Amino acid sequence: MATEYGQDYGRQGRPGFGGAGSGARHLLPAGLRAPFAARMWREFGFTLLSLPISVITFTLAVTMFSLSAGLLITFLGVPLLAATLASARGFAAMERTRARALLGMEIGSAEPLRAAKPGFMGWVGAVFKSGSSWRNLLYMVLHMPWSIVTFTVSVTFWSLGWALLTYPLWYWVFPTYVGQDGIQLFGDENRSVYLNNPFELAVTAGIGLALTLATPWLIRGLTMVDRLLVWGLLSPSKLVNRVVELESDRGVVVDTAAADLRRIERDLHDGAQARLVNLAMGLGLAKEKLNEDPHAAARMVDEAHGEVKTALQELRDLARGIHPAVLTDRGLDAALSSVASRCTVPVQVEVDLPQRPAPAIEGIAYFTVSELLQNVSKHSGATRATVDVWRVENRLLLQVTDNGVGGAEVGAGSGLAGLAERLGAVDGVLVVDSPVAGPTRVTAELPWRT
Structure with a gap:
């Protein structure tokens, strides 16, 4: 798959004198139709x-x-x-x-x-x-x-x-x-x-x-x-273009970081924090009933114990959403396998990397695949999916495919548009190939930095 993608990616047919792409067929050769071409x-x-x-x-x-x-x-x-x-x-x-x-x-x-x-x-x-x-x-x-x-x-x-x-x-x-x-x-x-x-x-x-x-x-x-x-x-100079791109990317990074902070705050407020407040109230009631009704107090402590387990699991999920420990300890292969195991459809993961990229690039790759697999679970209607990760020269490539209904687009306000902006902030590229009736193939390209 890596070789196939490396050959096709970024290739575009350039129009000739016939005004059509390189794949168009004409009865006359280009030299004869040139005087009449648009x-x-x-x-x-x-x-x-x-x-x-x-x-x-x-x-x-x-x-x-x-x-x-x-x-x-x-x-x-x-x-x-x-x-x-x-x-x-x-x-x-x-x-x-x-x-x-x-x-x-x-x-x-x-x-x-x-x-x-x-x-x-x-x-x-x-x-x-x-x-x-x-x-x-x-x-x-x-x-x-x-x-x-x-x-x-x-x-x-x-x-x-x-x-x-x-x-x-x-x-x-x-x-x-x-x-x-x-x-x-x-x-x-x-x-x-x-x-x-x-x-x-x-x-x-x-x-x-x-x-x-x-x-x-x-x-x-x-x-x-x-x-x-x-x-x-x-045309604008390359240096000026680069400055404009970096300024735009900086704005995207700042907005993304602010959005992540708001998401973490919301998850803490609505999840673990609310459960801990209920836990404190439950333990306070159990303390009051300890002398009057020990059985009721024990039952309330048991319920509080269950709340503690649930709160710990939510905190683990939240920590995994910030930066999973398995990614730091074992790399993309193990981390993506963990993400695939939580997907609602069977996912085959294949990671072919000679070494680990930079931690920042590795984290972006992880969250990119995580979001794409969430889209597969929620919107694709697929029965199977694949995740391929490989390296081509100084670029890290990710590809998520599924056999779902297709029709995915990088439209304004969509999750894919936000994902494309995040990738663009680090000179990455997101390519979506999703015809109606499927299959869908989303390819992400990131710089390889060690």
């Missing part, structure tokens, strides 16, 4: 729009930056330069949207400005300190010369290819309206060469066909440079 027209549209947009953004960027730089000796240059950078951020947001729509790029939004102090000067300082503001301005300057190249090459090859390909259909225009036999290849005082006989028409159409079929791939190569510019200058 992807080619989107990329061609991107190159066409790039020139007018880049002319506007380049003019604005150079003019405003030059003016603000010249006015930096006065106070007016500072807010004007901040406005220049702010406008660059606005145009960058528009370019990211265009890249998503026409190039199919999955690119994140720019990081928000972090003002050190409120007010206008705090905003100005935040704009100046933001690295993305300067990268966006650089994009506005660099993109115009490249857009001239892409626009010229794309339009030239596209129009020339289609013109030559369809030349046999419209060459009659020359003798009818122009007064010559066709497109002139050569001419001087003594001789002129025209494309007008059937062989020459066929060769011209063949050259046009070759150009028409090659143009989509040429446009794709040109837009690859646009993709690199967008990724390098308009």
Whole structure:
């Protein structure tokens, strides 16, 4: 199972010129359908729009930056330069949207400005300190010369290819309206060469066909440079993305810890604490009846003894929910076997680990499987389930499967959504495969830390 999962996990079919996934079947090969594919027209549209947009953004960027730089000796240059950078951020947001729509790029939004102090000067300082503001301005300057190249090459090859390909259909225009036999290849005082006989028409159409079929791939190569510019200058930096992720994960960890504390408090208040209060009252009544009615007192002490056993069991369950001793002493194999034994359906557990991961990762893995098995017991309607744990390179993988009714989703507010957030807080991933009518397979991936 480990090998199978390692091969399939994270693989996604990437659309080609046909616009479908890699598994789609087509009657024509990709090279022949490329000129008519939606992807080619989107990329061609991107190159066409790039020139007018880049002319506007380049003019604005150079003019405003030059003016603000010249006015930096006065106070007016500072807010004007901040406005220049702010406008660059606005145009960058528009370019990211265009890249998503026409190039199919999955690119994140720019990081928000972090003002050190409120007010206008705090905003100005935040704009100046933001690295993305300067990268966006650089994009506005660099993109115009490249857009001239892409626009010229794309339009030239596209129009020339289609013109030559369809030349046999419209060459009659020359003798009818122009007064010559066709497109002139050569001419001087003594001789002129025209494309007008059937062989020459066929060769011209063949050259046009070759150009028409090659143009989509040429446009794709040109837009690859646009993709690199967008990724390098308009996307958030990896460091900024990591900081945002860590801030989000910190919030998830804090919320999870607070929720766990509330759960523990509620369990103590409603469970063991209430039983201990009843126990104290029962023992107080038994003490009062000890001299008057020893038999009744003995019966009350016996009931109190039963309450003590129940309270101890609830405390053990609560302690197991915080961190089970069997996990600390014997590891995941024994701890998960203990969890599986309490499940309402038969569970087969297979743990294949060369060594134990870090205690924190081990604890998250334990509680992940515990919650998934609780879902199997409560909601799946399954008759059997399996738990597999293995290691692939520097990742710990868990997989819980059942033959239940399926239909599980990581929806907002669901237990699986909360579980996915907890895993995400430690750079983990939760993948749910649960078609209607089953079976359900939930796979969790955690970092391996020792």
